[in-house]
Amino acid sequence: MKISAAVQHWIVPVALLAAWEVCGDAALLPRYLPPPSQILAALYEVAADGELLQAVSISLYRVVLGFALGTGAGTFVGLAAGLVPAIRHFFDPLVSFLYAIPKIAFLPIFLLLFGLGHESKIAITAFSCFFPVFIASRYAALSVGKHLVWVARNMGAPRSTIFFRVFIPAAAPQLFSGARIGLANSFVILFAAELIGSRGGLGVLISEGEDAARFDLMFAGIITFGILGFAADRILMTIRRHALRGQIIGTVEQLVR
Amino acid sequence: MMAQLVTQILRGIERWYSIPLLLLLWQVAVGSGLVESRLLPSLLQVWAVLVKDTANGVLPYHTAITLGRAATGFALAAIAGVPFAAAMARSIVIRNLFEPIFFFGYPVPKIAFFPVFTYIFGIGSPSKVAFAFLECVYPIVVTAYLGFRAIPQPLIWTAENMGASPATIIRRVVFPAATPGIFTGLRIALPVSIIVIVLTEMISDSKGLGYYIAVSGTRFEYANVYAAILVIGVCGFVLDRALLLVRDKSVYWERDEDALHL
Numbered sequence: 001m002k003i004s005a006a007v008q009h010w011i012v013p014v015a016l017l018a019a020w021e022v023c024g025d026a027a028l029l030p031r032y033l034p035p036p037s038q039i040l041a042a043l044y045e046v047a048a049d050g051e052l053l054q055a056v057s058i059s060l061y062r063v064v065l066g067f068a069l070g071t072g073a074g075t076f077v078g079l080a081a082g083l084v085p086a087i088r089h090f091f092d093p094l095v096s097f098l099y100a101i102p103k104i105a106f107l108p109i110f111l112l113l114f115g116l117g118h119e120s121k122i123a124i125t126a127f128s129c130f131f132p133v134f135i136a137s138r139y140a141a142l143s144v145g146k147h148l149v150w151v152a153r154n155m156g157a158p159r160s161t162i163f164f165r166v167f168i169p170a171a172a173p174q175l176f177s178g179a180r181i182g183l184a185n186s187f188v189i190l191f192a193a194e195l196i197g198s199r200g201g202l203g204v205l206i207s208e209g210e211d212a213a214r215f216d217l218m219f220a221g222i223i224t225f226g227i228l229g230f231a232a233d234r235i236l237m238t239i240r241r242h243a244l245r246g247q248i249i250g251t252v253e254q255l256v257r
Numbered sequence: 258m259m260a261q262l263v264t265q266i267l268r269g270i271e272r273w274y275s276i277p278l279l280l281l282l283w284q285v286a287v288g289s290g291l292v293e294s295r296l297l298p299s300l301l302q303v304w305a306v307l308v309k310d311t312a313n314g315v316l317p318y319h320t321a322i323t324l325g326r327a328a329t330g331f332a333l334a335a336i337a338g339v340p341f342a343a344a345m346a347r348s349i350v351i352r353n354l355f356e357p358i359f360f361f362g363y364p365v366p367k368i369a370f371f372p373v374f375t376y377i378f379g380i381g382s383p384s385k386v387a388f389a390f391l392e393c394v395y396p397i398v399v400t401a402y403l404g405f406r407a408i409p410q411p412l413i414w415t416a417e418n419m420g421a422s423p424a425t426i427i428r429r430v431v432f433p434a435a436t437p438g439i440f441t442g443l444r445i446a447l448p449v450s451i452i453v454i455v456l457t458e459m460i461s462d463s464k465g466l467g468y469y470i471a472v473s474g475t476r477f478e479y480a481n482v483y484a485a486i487l488v489i490g491v492c493g494f495v496l497d498r499a500l501l502l503v504r505d506k507s508v509y510w511e512r513d514e515d516a517l518h519l
Contacts, residue, residue, distance in 0.1 A: 008353035032376035090275045097276065100493025102452035104459060105467075105486045108474025112296060187366035192456050195372075196471070210372055218372060225369040233364030 034216045039223065042216035046205070055205040056224060059190065062118055062201065063232075066125025067186040071179050073126070074133025078178070079171070081134070082141020095134055103128035103185075104192050116199050121190055128189040129182040136178025140171035173247060176240040183236055187229040202228075298480035307484040316469070320488055323454050323466040326382055330389025331450040337390075338397035339439055343431070345398070346405030359402070363395055371457055385457045385465075392453045393446040400445065404438015405431065440504040447500055451493055 017036055024035025034042075046052040081088040107124055114120035144167055152166045168175075194203020202225050209217030280300060286292045287299040310316040345352045345359075371388055378384035408431060416426045458467025466485050473481035 005353045009357045093273050093276050101490045102455040104456045188368045191368045222369045226365045229366035
């Protein structure tokens with residue numbers, strides 16, 4: 001008997017969920033692992049009374065702004081560093097030292113500077129987003145083939161045309177890889193920041209569920225957060241596929257898809 | 258000879274001047290009272306705390322705990338992840354069963370599940386090591402898997418033609434060809450392990466550098482926060498360099514000279 005690949009893809013997740021549900025219903029699991037059906041019910045409960053929407057909009061507002069600021073700054077400074085040696089020499093040692101430090105370690109300082117509300121979360125999200133984006137952009141700018149630029153210059157293209165029509169498209173794949181890592185970082189740091197010290201947001205919803213021993217609520221928050229992160233990544237990758245049409249043919253990426 | 262030395266020193270200054278420059282600006286800003294010293298303690302204060310807490314063993318104690326947890330999670334992820342990636346690349350059934358878990362699970366922010374980990378594994382080390390394992394295993398498996406799959410088929414055909422056994426092919430062809438990919442994954446995962454451990458220690462624990470930072474922050478002892486950040490930075494830097502050294506030794510045929518050695 002031959003099982004098609006598409007069916008095989010679903011075997012492990014479905015088996016895990018089914019085992020979880022069956023064991024949960026038979027009360028074989030500890031209280032902190034409520035079965036999926038209960039989690040769905042809790043998800044419906046918080047969605048219906050608007051609590052979820054409020055938490056989601058707070059968290060999304062923070063993560064989107066933080067990501068946008070961090071990625072914008074990282075791309076700009078990174079490209080500048082790739083193009084201008086003086087800027088590169090200024091930022092390289094700073095970044096290589098700060099890169100390895102978990103940015104969440106700066107949270108106490110951001111909390112003191114910006115308080116418990118939106119600002120501290122946005123600032124630390126942008127801060128943690130900046131570094132991978134900077135590195136990818138810097139590397140991208142340096143690796144743009146000189147010949148491409150020479151050819152364009154030879155044909156008399158003005159500098160702005162070379163920048164927008166040659167340089168940016170050539171650097172784009174790596175810019176997107178940097179943005180993708182930055183996006184993942186944004187969600188991680190936002191979640192940790194909301195758990196440690198925050199007013200409002202999904203992290204608070206989750207820790208409230210935990211404190212009240214409402215584990216179904218905790219899981220509802222966790223799953224919502226997971227879905228948000230996943231969806232954000234998918235949106236970025238869709239944009240990327242449209243922006244890089246023709247550039248991903250014949251690469252490993254196509255092999256995997 | 259002399260001129261060479263001078264150019265070398267000048268290049269060194271050109272490459273590294275920004276760190277001392279910023280430190281100097283920091284010291285001047287705090288020393289002159291432009292910035293309140295509660296928020297930004299002076300460098301000398303940070304240094305004093307660093308020396309004091311190193312001498313009385315507090316920082317080394319927390320550092321050892323954090324690094325021990327990070328190393329355990331990272332090592333477990335590498336030991337389990339690389340062979341698993343190889344299996345996924347070689348067997349179609351395993352690939353079909355597990356590829357969605359890795360490729361769909363990759364962008365899910367796994368930190369959200371940490372509260373569940375603390376219930377399953379307890380508040381102390383096990384939940385943190387298990388969580389570091391989960392966070393590290395993703396980049397290791399995905400990059401190693403891509404590395405294994407990108408091996409040019411002619412290499413394997415050639416070895417088969419020359420009568421090499423499957424075991425020899427795996428040992429002498431497949432693994433060496435995939436090594437650069439494996440190291441890329443390890444290099445992504447190494448800082449992840451440290452980040453995740455510090456992060457989870459900040460969320461809930463009573464030891465480790467993350468705890469040290471969180472407690473110092475709530476006590477408004479910001480010099481201690483900066484001292485711990487400095488320790489983490491140095492550890493991360495040294496570990497990354499060490500991994501890079503191992504990489505260049507094992508992948509001696511493909512040194513990445515232009516790569517930013519961050």
